[in-house]
Amino acid sequence: MAARTFRHSVQAVLSVQRAWRTFPLRALVPNAEGVDERKPTGGYRRMASAAGKPNLDFDDYRRCYKNKSLAELIRALVLFRLCSSDLLVNNSLQILTGARLCCRGFQGSHSRERPEVTQNGIRPLLGVPLEETLGEQSRDNSEYDNNLQTIRHCITFATELEDKFPMVHLKLTALLPAEICWTLSKLYPTATQSPAFVEVLAGVLHGRQQLRVDGLSDEDTKVLNDGLVRITSMCKLAEEVGVIIMVDAEYTYLNPALNAMSLAMMLAYNATRPLIFYTYQNYLKAAYSNLECDIDFARTHGVCFGAKLVRGAYINTERKLAGSRGYPDPVHATPGETTEMYSKSMDKMMDMIVKHPGKFATIIASHNEETTQRGLDRMEALGMTYDDGSVFFGQVFGMCEHVTAALGNCERGCLVFNALPYGSVEETLAYLSRRAVENKEALKGTRRDRRMMWQAVKDRITLF
Numbered sequence: 001m002a003a004r005t006f007r008h009s010v011q012a013v014l015s016v017q018r019a020w021r022t023f024p025l026r027a028l029v030p031n032a033e034g035v036d037e038r039k040p041t042g043g044y045r046r047m048a049s050a051a052g053k054p055n056l057d058f059d060d061y062r063r064c065y066k067n068k069s070l071a072e073l074i075r076a077l078v079l080f081r082l083c084s085s086d087l088l089v090n091n092s093l094q095i096l097t098g099a100r101l102c103c104r105g106f107q108g109s110h111s112r113e114r115p116e117v118t119q120n121g122i123r124p125l126l127g128v129p130l131e132e133t134l135g136e137q138s139r140d141n142s143e144y145d146n147n148l149q150t151i152r153h154c155i156t157f158a159t160e161l162e163d164k165f166p167m168v169h170l171k172l173t174a175l176l177p178a179e180i181c182w183t184l185s186k187l188y189p190t191a192t193q194s195p196a197f198v199e200v201l202a203g204v205l206h207g208r209q210q211l212r213v214d215g216l217s218d219e220d221t222k223v224l225n226d227g228l229v230r231i232t233s234m235c236k237l238a239e240e241v242g243v244i245i246m247v248d249a250e251y252t253y254l255n256p257a258l259n260a261m262s263l264a265m266m267l268a269y270n271a272t273r274p275l276i277f278y279t280y281q282n283y284l285k286a287a288y289s290n291l292e293c294d295i296d297f298a299r300t301h302g303v304c305f306g307a308k309l310v311r312g313a314y315i316n317t318e319r320k321l322a323g324s325r326g327y328p329d330p331v332h333a334t335p336g337e338t339t340e341m342y343s344k345s346m347d348k349m350m351d352m353i354v355k356h357p358g359k360f361a362t363i364i365a366s367h368n369e370e371t372t373q374r375g376l377d378r379m380e381a382l383g384m385t386y387d388d389g390s391v392f393f394g395q396v397f398g399m400c401e402h403v404t405a406a407l408g409n410c411e412r413g414c415l416v417f418n419a420l421p422y423g424s425v426e427e428t429l430a431y432l433s434r435r436a437v438e439n440k441e442a443l444k445g446t447r448r449d450r451r452m453m454w455q456a457v458k459d460r461i462t463l464f
């Protein structure tokens with residue numbers, strides 16, 4: 001049974017890897033200041049910034065694509081092109097499902113192969129592609145219970161792939177209804193201003209307390225309690241096997257509850273190390289103040305703190321909702337402001353890591369060159385250690401491989417992770433399709449990696 005599960009898991013990851021590789025959701029989009037338009041020159045070069053510090057080499061297409069065949073490069077280029085079509089992206093689930101049926105004959109032959117993402121110094125960050133949004137509530141608990149089983153398998157599998165810093169990221173709406181998160185978010189819009197609420201949640205997660213939440217009906221209390229029991233099961237396993245859990249941030253109408261539950265998880269499981277991370281979406285105007293409040297909260301309660309720093313994936317929905325419901329847009333007006341807040345959050349986390357060694361950790365989850373370089377420079381300026389597990393870098397597998405490659409090739413030995421969905425192929429395709437629709441605009445941008453891929457293809461064709 002265990003062997004079958006393992007085989008199934010590897011197959012799923014490999015299938016998903018193929019899906020990712022053949023369906024890159026986004027790639028480099030010009031940052032606020034515009035991308036560096038240097039022509040790819042190829043070959044490994046150690047680059048120097050104005051200050052004389054070694055810079056990441058984002059142009060090294062030969063190293064970046066050295067493990068890719070010509071066919072894979074051409075396929076990726078074709079798919080980049082297809083992804084710029086609204087029609088195709090909007091119907092991506094049907095297309096991917098169809099493509100999978102056509103390709104079924106190719107699957108399953110490498111079931112014990114170590115996924116490529118774990119080679120070449122790039123580490124896996126397994127993501128469970130299960131989530132729920134309002135209106136999708138499951139009629140019974142079995143779906144959430146099944147999701148819990150998938151998450152538990154994923155946690156165990158993470159330990160088989162990565163021995164030093166195994167980690168997974170997931171959405172709490174896989175374990176309890178989005179509906180209850182929405183209700184809680186309305187009741188407690190700022191977790192740190194309701195410490196008693198977070199402490200009650202933590203007490204339940206510890207198994208020391210009965211759940212009682214002011215303003216919640218008996219029925220909702222039971223639903224929440226069931227969800228907390230599942231979260232406890234997940235956290236206990238993660239603690240036992242030492243797997244970091246990164247809780248994803250979702251839509252702003254659910255985030256206050258996700259934030260409160262993540263803080264409660266930190267109170268219950270971050271006593272000795274940052275095992276639980278919460279996500280801060282820096283496209284939100286409130287991101288930095290939330291981060292500061294949460295850090296203070298963790299310090300007041302004497303626990304460790306982990307932060308996943310992202311720009312954010314739901315910009316169009318957030319703006320549409322704010323417009324249609326008449327509340328102020330929660331998202332920064334410009335990408336430049338988002339970048340500024342990202343930098344501020346990164347600085348804050350790094351300062352805390354330096355001041356309180358072992359108590360704080362962060363992952364710079366970004367494909368943005370400027371942000372990545374800035375993070376590395378900041379580490380250098382603060383004299384930080386690159387491989388002690390306090391700062392990680394993360395990109396989605398198959399997206400902006402040149403950023404991952406530049407980090408992987410960097411001589412400073414930083415810890416680079418690629419997010420890789422884990423689960424059945426059906427679940428994963430649905431997840432990929434949602435991400436594609438959400439990141440539609442980004443897919444159309446000018447991309448350095450597309451240019452670099454062309455360069456690599458031309459090089460190889462010339463060699464023939």
Ligand SMILES: Cc1cc2nc3c(=O)[nH]c(=O)nc-3n(C[C@H](O)[C@H](O)[C@H](O)COP(=O)(O)OP(=O)(O)OC[C@H]3O[C@@H](n4cnc5c(N)ncnc54)[C@H](O)[C@@H]3O)c2cc1C
Nearest residue numbers: 248249310311312313332334335338365366367368394396
């Ligand atoms: C490991 C990992 C985990 C992640 N987890 C989460 C998560 O939990 N929750 C979540 O929401 N996302 C998550 N993401 C997704 C992440 O937020 C996206 O990668 C992000 O949207 C892209 O930002 P970037 O820093 O990679 O790239 P960039 O290329 O710099 O930015 C992408 C786009 O955002 C646009 N943009 C940003 N701010 C604004 C603005 N104010 N106005 C207009 N446009 C703007 C830019 O113009 C650009 O088109 C995760 C990503 C990774 C790699």
